[in-house]
Amino acid sequence: MTKKRKISLSEEDLVHSLRNREKIAIEALYDMYSGSLLGVITRIVIDEAVAEDVLQETFIKIWNSFQSYSTEKGRLFTWMVNIARNMAIDKIRSKDFKNQNKNQELENNVTFIDEQVNTVYKPELMGIKDLVEKLKPEQKVILDLVYFKGYTHVEVAEELDVPLGTVKTRLRMAIIQLRKYFN
Amino acid sequence: MRVEDIRAYIETGILELYVLGDISPEEKLQVEGMAEKYPEIKAEIAEIEKALEAYALQNAVEPSNQLREQVLNSLTTGFANNNNRT
Numbered sequence: 001m002t003k004k005r006k007i008s009l010s011e012e013d014l015v016h017s018l019r020n021r022e023k024i025a026i027e028a029l030y031d032m033y034s035g036s037l038l039g040v041i042t043r044i045v046i047d048e049a050v051a052e053d054v055l056q057e058t059f060i061k062i063w064n065s066f067q068s069y070s071t072e073k074g075r076l077f078t079w080m081v082n083i084a085r086n087m088a089i090d091k092i093r094s095k096d097f098k099n100q101n102k103n104q105e106l107e108n109n110v111t112f113i114d115e116q117v118n119t120v121y122k123p124e125l126m127g128i129k130d131l132v133e134k135l136k137p138e139q140k141v142i143l144d145l146v147y148f149k150g151y152t153h154v155e156v157a158e159e160l161d162v163p164l165g166t167v168k169t170r171l172r173m174a175i176i177q178l179r180k181y182f183n
Numbered sequence: 184m185r186v187e188d189i190r191a192y193i194e195t196g197i198l199e200l201y202v203l204g205d206i207s208p209e210e211k212l213q214v215e216g217m218a219e220k221y222p223e224i225k226a227e228i229a230e231i232e233k234a235l236e237a238y239a240l241q242n243a244v245e246p247s248n249q250l251r252e253q254v255l256n257s258l259t260t261g262f263a264n265n266n267n268r269t
Contacts, residue, residue, distance in 0.1 A: 023259060026255055026258045026259060027255060030251055030254055030255060031251075034245075034246050034250070034251070034254075035240070035243030035244060035245050035246070036236070036239040036240050036242075036243045037239075038243070038244045038245070038246050039239055039242045039243045039244045040239060040242075042244045043242075051244075052246055052247065052250050055246060055250070055254070056250070056253065056254050056257060059254050059257075059258060060257060060258065063258050073215065074202070074228060074229075074232055075229070075232045075233070075236060077232070077236045077239070078202055078232045078235070078236070081235075081236075081239060082203075082204035085204065086204075131241075143238075146203055146205060147203060147235065147238070147239075148242065152205050153200060153205055168195070168196035168199075168200070169196060171196060171199050171200070171203075172194075172196040172199050175199050175231055175234055175235065178234035178235065178237070178238050179230050179231070179233075179234040181234075182233065182234050182237035182238070183230055183233050183234055183237075
């Protein structure tokens, strides 16, 4: 299936055009970040249709509260992914969501979602195996619980019955491995 | 703050928690103050952010095709409304 060309801007240009409320900013924002944000949201809410609703609400919030983002405080994605994660958590804790019996146990294995949804296959990510080998399982599980499932490090310590200090150390070690791999 | 102290602060893992949004508002202000004061801390935060952003991209889930138009419409409607109000 052919798709329209995706719009991509440098982060600086994107922030600039978002500040100016330009239309192209909306398209670029969606094309550049919808997949990454949906990855986080889907792992929390599980249900694909609900996840897409939350993604839409997330973009609305990003757009409407953009004046509260400041480049001084960090990268655009960091700000957006924290909004997305919070909205996903709010969703699964909301009354109507629970009433719909869609509430999946957070204890679900983190890898569960990757069997459920079609994560896009990207040939350029062939190196993924190297990363998996570098990230020790006990580090990866903690990183994924916090980053993709919205656990706090305190909740992780309780859930896995691991001391708080160990959780923090492993989280840091996991991210150091990511840095070696990506940066 | 001495170099060793900055190092020790970085090694507590608080900067990772900061980027993950998993710290109290007080700690957040503290980290932001430290980042403003010490370029090493600011640089460390930037590295953590870049790595996590790349990790999210690697774990991306593509939305269905119709969602793009739906989201763009809902935002551009707001866009039009905003313009009307001014």
